[in-house]
Amino acid sequence: MTRALILPILLVLCGALAATGPALRGDTGTAVAYVLVFLVLAGVCSPLIFPRSVGSAEARRRGAADGRPVVYWRPGCAYCMRLRLRLGRRARRLHWVNIWRDPAGAAAVRAVNDGNETVPTVFVADRPHTNPDPRWVREQL
CATH class of the missing domain: 1.20.5 (Single alpha-helices involved in coiled-coils or other helix-helix interfaces)
Structure with a gap:
């Protein structure tokens, strides 16, 4: 922390x-x-400013159960802040994973971004989307 x-x-x-x-x-x-x-x-x-983070495994389990996207993020990331602020109150409906606090989350992000910890990485139905447009994320809710 x-x-x-x-x-x-x-x-x-x-x-x-x-x-x-x-x-x-x-x-x-x-x-x-x-x-x-x-x-x-x-x-x-x-x-x-971000909703409470959960572990990667728990977020993926919850996302599979309720169909909501899982967002991998890190503090200080301008793109993560842009996504969070543009989503407004809807951001609480997503499952957020702080990759600095969860090594499994960081590994998941590196696995889909050629070894880079590029965030935000959003998983929708187990399909990764790196730095998606906030409007697109809103539509997934």
Whole structure:
């Protein structure tokens, strides 16, 4: 989990550093704006914005049972964030697997992407789709 929090922590620290200059000059409005922007970026990059991850085996079992897609993702991935944000509340209907927390999930992604951990990789009916369009994923729900 600590690996997933490195980017959000760095963003918070950068925001504090960026806000220090304006705060010392007495420009509190700019300092607050810097802090807020970096906090929002840290929140978007954190694993907290994604639905709770399950293991690869459990996600595949659930996906086979209810027909919902399984999404393999990792924190800090811009394409994963794009998919998550474009899906909105519908994202909770998918089964999410964090490949940094699940070695079997990382292996499944490497198996279908020529040895690369390219995410998001979405499995629909056991067929992999690497970095699919969010509209297409919505249609699969």
